[in-house]
Amino acid sequence: MGYRVHVTVNGTPREAEVEARLLLVHFIREVLGLTGTHIGCDTTNCGACTVLLDGRPVKSCTVFAVQADGRDLMTVEGLARDGELHPIQEGFHERHGLQCGFCTPGMMMTAYALLQRTPAPTEEEIRWAIAGNLCRCTGYVNIVEAIRYAAEKLRGAPVTTGRGS
Ligand code: FES
Ligand code: FES
Numbered sequence: 001m002g003y004r005v006h007v008t009v010n011g012t013p014r015e016a017e018v019e020a021r022l023l024l025v026h027f028i029r030e031v032l033g034l035t036g037t038h039i040g041c042d043t044t045n046c047g048a049c050t051v052l053l054d055g056r057p058v059k060s061c062t063v064f065a066v067q068a069d070g071r072d073l074m075t076v077e078g079l080a081r082d083g084e085l086h087p088i089q090e091g092f093h094e095r096h097g098l099q100c101g102f103c104t105p106g107m108m109m110t111a112y113a114l115l116q117r118t119p120a121p122t123e124e125e126i127r128w129a130i131a132g133n134l135c136r137c138t139g140y141v142n143i144v145e146a147i148r149y150a151a152e153k154l155r156g157a158p159v160t161t162g163r164g165s
Contacts, residue, residue: 010078
């Protein structure tokens with residue numbers, strides 16, 4: 001039996017009929033066609049599938065699509081506006097916060113949620129926030145620098161010279 005799911009995705013209402021067992025990450029990628037959300041493990045370890053549900057980061061491989069019914073969903077595709085990179089995306093570019101990029105969408109969504117609630121995070125707060133997001137390539141120094149860059153830009157503060165530049 002199918003269940004009708006209504007969600008607002010990156011500001012746009014969408015609806016679809018899904019099986020009860022469908023995971024949110026598969027709903028996002030295969031039903032909504034938003035493949036920026038990645039699957040790195042399927043076991044709630046890596047955080048590559050992180051999206052925001054009602055503004056809170058969730059690992060979408062651990063949530064059923066039906067649990068998103070009536071809720072607000074934001075994926076990495078929702079960051080850029082009118083062709084302009086979001087400061088978080090700009091930060092990852094400017095501070096070389098990625099290599100293969102597989103973990104990057106999840107890192108960015110976690111960073112977005114952090115900066116919504118903590119506009120001027122300390123390094124410790126940034127590292128704590130991304131503790132559930134694994135990167136197998138870069139180490140975390142440049143990722144932390146990228147998030148710090150975004151925080152400064154979003155606050156209108158002059159962006160400091162990062163270690164990666
Ligand atoms: S794919 Fe969801 S945590 Fe790794
Ligand atoms: S950049 Fe490759 S896993 Fe993070």
